[in-house]
Amino acid sequence: MLSYALRRLLGAIPTLLILLTLAFVMMRAAPGGPFDADRELPPQVRANLEAKYHLDEPLYQQYGRYIWDVAHFDFGPSFQYRDTSVNDLIAQGFPVSLKLGAASLAFALIFGIPLGMLAALRQNKPADYGAMTVAMLGISIPNFVLAPLMILLFAVYNDWLPAGGLGSWQNYVMPVLALGTAMMAYVARLARGSTIEVMRSNYVRTARAKGLSAARVVWVHALPAALTPIVSFLGPAAAGIITGSVVIETIFGIPGLGQFFVQGALNRDYTLVMGVVLFYGILIVLFNLAVDLLYGWLDPRVSY
Amino acid sequence: MLLDVRDLKVSFDTPDGVVEAVRGLDLRLAAGESVGIVGESGSGKSQSVLALMGLLADNARVSGSATLQTDTGALELIGAKRRVLERIRGARIAMIFQDPMTTLNPHLRIATQIKEVITRHRGLRGRAATKAAIEMLEAVKIPDPARRIRYYPHQFSGGMRQRVMIAMALACEPDILIADEPTTALDVTVQADILDLMAELRQRTNVALLLITHDLGVVAGQCERLLVMRHGEVVERGAIDPIFEAPAHAYTRDLLAAVPKLETPHFARASS
Numbered sequence: 343m344l345s346y347a348l349r350r351l352l353g354a355i356p357t358l359l360i361l362l363t364l365a366f367v368m369m370r371a372a373p374g375g376p377f378d379a380d381r382e383l384p385p386q387v388r389a390n391l392e393a394k395y396h397l398d399e400p401l402y403q404q405y406g407r408y409i410w411d412v413a414h415f416d417f418g419p420s421f422q423y424r425d426t427s428v429n430d431l432i433a434q435g436f437p438v439s440l441k442l443g444a445a446s447l448a449f450a451l452i453f454g455i456p457l458g459m460l461a462a463l464r465q466n467k468p469a470d471y472g473a474m475t476v477a478m479l480g481i482s483i484p485n486f487v488l489a490p491l492m493i494l495l496f497a498v499y500n501d502w503l504p505a506g507g508l509g510s511w512q513n514y515v516m517p518v519l520a521l522g523t524a525m526m527a528y529v530a531r532l533a534r535g536s537t538i539e540v541m542r543s544n545y546v547r548t549a550r551a552k553g554l555s556a557a558r559v560v561w562v563h564a565l566p567a568a569l570t571p572i573v574s575f576l577g578p579a580a581a582g583i584i585t586g587s588v589v590i591e592t593i594f595g596i597p598g599l600g601q602f603f604v605q606g607a608l609n610r611d612y613t614l615v616m617g618v619v620l621f622y623g624i625l626i627v628l629f630n631l632a633v634d635l636l637y638g639w640l641d642p643r644v645s646y
Numbered sequence: 647m648l649l650d651v652r653d654l655k656v657s658f659d660t661p662d663g664v665v666e667a668v669r670g671l672d673l674r675l676a677a678g679e680s681v682g683i684v685g686e687s688g689s690g691k692s693q694s695v696l697a698l699m700g701l702l703a704d705n706a707r708v709s710g711s712a713t714l715q716t717d718t719g720a721l722e723l724i725g726a727k728r729r730v731l732e733r734i735r736g737a738r739i740a741m742i743f744q745d746p747m748t749t750l751n752p753h754l755r756i757a758t759q760i761k762e763v764i765t766r767h768r769g770l771r772g773r774a775a776t777k778a779a780i781e782m783l784e785a786v787k788i789p790d791p792a793r794r795i796r797y798y799p800h801q802f803s804g805g806m807r808q809r810v811m812i813a814m815a816l817a818c819e820p821d822i823l824i825a826d827e828p829t830t831a832l833d834v835t836v837q838a839d840i841l842d843l844m845a846e847l848r849q850r851t852n853v854a855l856l857l858i859t860h861d862l863g864v865v866a867g868q869c870e871r872l873l874v875m876r877h878g879e880v881v882e883r884g885a886i887d888p889i890f891e892a893p894a895h896a897y898t899r900d901l902l903a904a905v906p907k908l909e910t911p912h913f914a915r916a917s918s
Contacts, residue, residue, distance in 0.1 A: 543748065544743060544745060544748040544749045545748060545749055545750055545751040545752070547701060547743070547749070548741075548743065548749045548750065548751070548811075549751065550701055550735070551699060551701060551735055551736065551740070551741040551743075552735060552736035552740075552762070552763045552766070552814065553731075553732045553733065553734065553735035553736035553737055553763070553766055553767060554732070554736075554762060554763070554766060555732065555766075556728070558762070562754070562758075562762070563751050563753075563754070566753035566754075567753060640753070641752070641753060642752070642753065642798040642800070643752055643798070643800045
């Protein structure tokens with residue numbers, strides 16, 4: 343299994359290289375530059391700045407220099423946040439984003455799985471229709487609509503929750519709901535479908551023929567197979583949480599990685615944007631690997 | 647009478663209307679007796695026994711009566727509460743199914759799957775349950791049972807899996823074993839081994855057998871009596887020998903004619 347994991351990680355390097363190249367090309371193709379300001383800089387100052395950040399070199403040379411630095415885990419200095427490296431910014435923003443993302447993911451799984459399984463076991467009954475209506479709503483309402491709506495209801499009209507920022511656990515309630523609801527709904531639909539299927543399987547019939555209690559049939563015999571599609575969804579879901587958090591962090595003013603990403607893109611902060619893109623890429627690779635390893639644990643027939 | 651089934655009817659509500667699967671089955675089974683139910687696919691033989699176990703799909707409607715003799719008197723199975731049926735299933739009436747590839751849970755070790763039924767009905771836990779489970783694997787002649795009990799189903803061959811199913815079914819010394827096409831999915835040589843094993847275990851435990859199959863050859867070797875079903879109805883019933891010698895119903899004659907015979911092999915005729 344260790345050699346499998348290593349092979350997967352090595353195999354990800356070309357993918358990340360392509361990702362990095364695309365990010366580099368797209369950032370340079372965008373009009374404007376990192377030192378454009380309302381007031382035109384004196385030509386000598388601009389030339390000095392560009393020389394300092396090697397922007398005066400030909401593009402291929404800049405590209406080579408950047409790849410070389412990245413290979414040494416150095417994402418370079420930020421153009422916007424002077425005297426701060428991209429590594430510092432990621433180290434500062436990522437823990438915040440991770441906390442938010444993990445809480446949203448936990449929320450989605452803790453509520454989504456039981457909701458979907460309940461719907462499956464009460465198939466075509468009121469509980470099923472109720473749960474699936476909730477799920478449909480959750481999927482249909484985009485988080486950038488849900489978030490301002492919640493701020494209006496819970497922070498402006500009623501002073502129940504803080505509208506933004508980070509301090510206590512109350513600050514997390516709305517961002518987690520905004521980020522996790524759609525995924526919770528999707529998990530519920532997946533859980534419903536897979537539970538219905540596995541409850542019809544031959545081995546669940548065997549379990550019932552053995553006189554096992556309904557609870558044991560569901561939790562011991564049906565659960566592992568019911569979870570399998572949810573586990574495969576976790577890889578893309580983690581990606582969704584990461585990219586989704588860009589919007590949510592901006593709306594709620596949370597100083598996470600997503601905010602740096604948006605600010606970096608607006609300010610043409612080349613190194614910051616490329617660094618965050620690469621970091622997201624690495625995260626997604628790691629998530630997908632973790633998901634595949636989780637498969638092996640859920641299904642003993644899978645071997646590496 | 648251990649099991650007395652009278653006028654059992656099963657129908658299913660489907661989007662296309664009501665489908666009648668079983669149209670009045672009468673069946674009596676004495677302790678230790680073995681009865682075969684023979685018929686083609688869709689003749690209602692499997693649905694009949696699933697109805698006895700209360701294992702039919704939600705859209706099934708069952709009527710009639712099936713009484714099981716218990717220590718506390720006769721118990722009506724049709725329409726019995728779920729909790730009552732859970733005490734019967736696996737303990738008094740056990741069942742094995744056609745396809746051992748899919749009837750064992752691929753996610754759980756054999757140990758878990760045998761021990762849970764022993765825990766449920768015999769109240770044994772931990773080491774005592776493991777010991778009882780290993781004894782059952784020994785009884786169905788799985789070599790090296792103490793080690794193989796830790797295997798997952800996919801680590802066994804089809805025949806070995808069916809042995810595991812039999813071990814699980816007989817673990818709580820049931821009065822009745824329902825075998826629904828137990829050898830259909832197996833290789834011919836493995837079929838013979840499994841049938842021999844079932845015969846041997848039946849002699850030792852005196853469990854009554856309800857054998858469902860489309861193969862009259864299997865019934866001839868295993869059963870004392872026989873029911874032939876077609877389109878949800880019993881078309882012929884009686885002791886094995888008279889039926890095999892003089893089948894009354896045309897359908898039974900067709901079934902008998904379909905059993906391959908060894909007397910005049912094709913290659914012998916071709917060479918002469």
